[in-house]
Amino acid sequence: MTEGPFRMNWISNYVRPKINSLFSRREVPENLWTKCPECGTMLFHRELADNLNVCSNCEHHMAITPRDRFTKLFDGGIFVEIKVPDVTVDPLQFRDQKKYPDRLKAAQKASGEKEAMLVVTGEVARTPIVAVAQDFSFMAGSMGMYVGNAIIAAAKAAVEMKRPLVLFSAAGGARMQEGILSLMQMPRTTVAVQMLKEAGLPYVVVLTHPTTGGVTASYAMLGDVQIAEPNALICFAGPRVIEQTIREKLPEGFQRAEYLLDHGMLDRVTHRKKMREELVTIVRMLSGQSPAIAGDLPAPALATAAATTAT
Amino acid sequence: MNYLEFEKPLAEIEGKAEELRTMGRTNPGTDVSKEAEALDRKAEVMLKDMYKALTPWQKCQVARHPERPHTRDYIDALFSEYTSLAGDRNFADDHAVMGGIARFQDTPVVVIGQEKGSDTKSRIERNFGMARPEGYRKAIRLMELADRFRLPVITLVDTPGAYPGKGAEERGQAEAIARSTEKCLQIGVPLISVIIGEGGSGGAVAFATANRVAMLEHSVYSVITPEGCASILWKDADKAKDAAEALRLTAQDLQKLGVIDRIVKEPMGGAQRGRKETIEAVGKAIETMLKELSGKKPEGLIKDRRQKFLDMGTKGLAA
Ligand SMILES: [Zn+2]
Numbered sequence: 001m002t003e004g005p006f007r008m009n010w011i012s013n014y015v016r017p018k019i020n021s022l023f024s025r026r027e028v029p030e031n032l033w034t035k036c037p038e039c040g041t042m043l044f045h046r047e048l049a050d051n052l053n054v055c056s057n058c059e060h061h062m063a064i065t066p067r068d069r070f071t072k073l074f075d076g077g078i079f080v081e082i083k084v085p086d087v088t089v090d091p092l093q094f095r096d097q098k099k100y101p102d103r104l105k106a107a108q109k110a111s112g113e114k115e116a117m118l119v120v121t122g123e124v125a126r127t128p129i130v131a132v133a134q135d136f137s138f139m140a141g142s143m144g145m146y147v148g149n150a151i152i153a154a155a156k157a158a159v160e161m162k163r164p165l166v167l168f169s170a171a172g173g174a175r176m177q178e179g180i181l182s183l184m185q186m187p188r189t190t191v192a193v194q195m196l197k198e199a200g201l202p203y204v205v206v207l208t209h210p211t212t213g214g215v216t217a218s219y220a221m222l223g224d225v226q227i228a229e230p231n232a233l234i235c236f237a238g239p240r241v242i243e244q245t246i247r248e249k250l251p252e253g254f255q256r257a258e259y260l261l262d263h264g265m266l267d268r269v270t271h272r273k274k275m276r277e278e279l280v281t282i283v284r285m286l287s288g289q290s291p292a293i294a295g296d297l298p299a300p301a302l303a304t305a306a307a308t309t310a311t
Numbered sequence: 312m313n314y315l316e317f318e319k320p321l322a323e324i325e326g327k328a329e330e331l332r333t334m335g336r337t338n339p340g341t342d343v344s345k346e347a348e349a350l351d352r353k354a355e356v357m358l359k360d361m362y363k364a365l366t367p368w369q370k371c372q373v374a375r376h377p378e379r380p381h382t383r384d385y386i387d388a389l390f391s392e393y394t395s396l397a398g399d400r401n402f403a404d405d406h407a408v409m410g411g412i413a414r415f416q417d418t419p420v421v422v423i424g425q426e427k428g429s430d431t432k433s434r435i436e437r438n439f440g441m442a443r444p445e446g447y448r449k450a451i452r453l454m455e456l457a458d459r460f461r462l463p464v465i466t467l468v469d470t471p472g473a474y475p476g477k478g479a480e481e482r483g484q485a486e487a488i489a490r491s492t493e494k495c496l497q498i499g500v501p502l503i504s505v506i507i508g509e510g511g512s513g514g515a516v517a518f519a520t521a522n523r524v525a526m527l528e529h530s531v532y533s534v535i536t537p538e539g540c541a542s543i544l545w546k547d548a549d550k551a552k553d554a555a556e557a558l559r560l561t562a563q564d565l566q567k568l569g570v571i572d573r574i575v576k577e578p579m580g581g582a583q584r585g586r587k588e589t590i591e592a593v594g595k596a597i598e599t600m601l602k603e604l605s606g607k608k609p610e611g612l613i614k615d616r617r618q619k620f621l622d623m624g625t626k627g628l629a630a
Contacts, residue, residue, distance in 0.1 A: 091624065092559045096544040145624050152621065174534045176544060179558045180570050181624040183534040186513060187520040190493050191617045214534070216485035217513045222493060236485035236513070237475030245475050255480060263481050
């Protein structure tokens with residue numbers, strides 16, 4: 001291998017999931033079944049995972065971690081992580097009832113992830129992309145310096161590799177413990193989006209449940225194409241805050257994906273199981289590529305070669 | 312004078328001095344001037360001590376003081392030929408945002424700012440300075456105008472935040488804020504911003520993504536109000552004082568963090584006790600910042616502005 005993205009120094013930590021044992025850490029008896037929060041159906045874990053965490057009875061889209069999402073998204077479940085520059089931990093020395101570093105450590109332990117965003121690259125239906133996903137289970141996916149750095153790193157990698165960027169958003173809003181520096185991620189990530197636009201690269205945003213606050217009011221609303229998962233809550237101010245302000249009940253489905261679609265704020269609402277195909281179709285057309293090869297594909301040869309050299 | 316909660320001891324002394332003087336006027340025989348003057352001196356010392364060491368929570372209250380100069384006052388005093396330009400060309404004109412072309416000294420500029428209003432009627436009309444999407448879209452339109460005609464842009468930030476309303480959400484509050492921030496980063500003219508009161512979250516950053524950001528000494532700039540932060544993290548809105556400390560929302564902390572470039576000093580006792588001096592000081596700061604940026608090429612201004620925000624926060628607070 002003489003060229004290609006896999007030799008770039010900002011790529012680290014090659015990921016090769018063992019497909020069969022992917023969900024093994026959840027195979028403790030009490031977690032074999034998950035109750036759908038919408039319809040109450042008990043769903044067997046393996047079936048639920050195969051269904052991308054969508055309830056097979058009522059189509060309710062449950063949360064999915066970035067790592068699980070990417071495993072299902074990329075050909076053969078193979079992707080490469082892109083390194084995110086380190087941040088100053090607890091830049092404000094923030095104290096509420098718990099220390100911020102303790103909250104961070106707890107979130108790291110519970111998720112097995114470093115922070116609330118995962119940046120990767122790989123091929124989807126033989127279409128090279130950079131993808132970034134926000135992890136709602138990590139401190140509500142909140143946007144701090146790390147999330148900002150992750151988006152900037154993703155944009156830089158996309159520009160360098162000339163690949164489209166697909167971003168999956170999910171956030172309760174700002175990382176309050178980083179105060180004003182959290183707010184400053186709004187302009188910072190907007191600069192990242194501008195890098196993509198200037199390089200003529202497609203930037204597709206997939207809004208997942210929930211995407212709120214400063215995240216919605218920056219990079220998550222600046223996509224060339226805006227897609228949402230069904231019934232995802234997408235807003236600036238949350239429904240509770242609005243009800244308190246206007247003192248009236250909000251209409252059914254307010255601020256949900258379908259409601260935003262009706263109000264002209266989105267291009268599409270797409271079922272998670274159709275998302276992969278749709279993303280490929282869109283980025284290939286926007287970047288002038290031929291139609292994609294249909295169906296599940298094994299891991300790309302290039303990645304397999306890289307995996308061999310890396311391990 | 313409207314006294315703030317923490318100024319109550321001061322209000323008492325000043326009230327007593329006033330009482331004495333009234334007594335003196337009604338009983339010309341009794342000389343109270345000495346006692347009244349002593350109380351004045353005591354009040355002065357107390358005011359000085361108070362404002363020398365305002366806590367972050369006290370600063371929040373000063374920043375929200377109803378008698379603090381607002382955007383309208385700055386526009387009236389510092390700009391000539393102010394010609395307001397209205398509307399977003401789509402839905403409405405948002406009165407929470409003032410804006411138009413004007414001369415700052417002799418230079419034609421675009422000036423934009425949130426206006427909170429100064430009495431019940433104007434506060435309602437201005438929606439307490441909380442903009443709806445139309446306000447951000449008007450700002451975008453004015454920034455585009457400035458860019459086309461090479462006019463520097465001056466923004467005055469004074470908002471509790473973007474308006475959390477049903478219609479505002481339906482018409483794309485988040486998208487409007489995102490586009491306004493994006494526009495700030497795109498224009499090839501000097502963009503300078505002064506936070507004159509409250510810099511409330513996304514509603515503020517959509518105007519303040521500028522080449523130079525100045526803040527009045529007792530103004531605040533934060534990702535969330537201390538009350539909001541307290542109710543989320545402490546589950547108790549009464550902990551706003553603690554939240555205000557933790558958030559580092561004062562001009563002094565924000566300068567240390569590299570988020571703002573300069574602090575504009577307020578008169579003793581805050582901008583509300585010296586409106587004219589405050590407005591003049593802001594005028595001086597705008598003049599200096601405009602000078603710093605004059606002669607820079609459009610590409611340079613855009614590049615510097617982007618780099619400034621990319622670099623932000625990499626240091627943290629070294630305190
Ligand atoms: Zn269900």
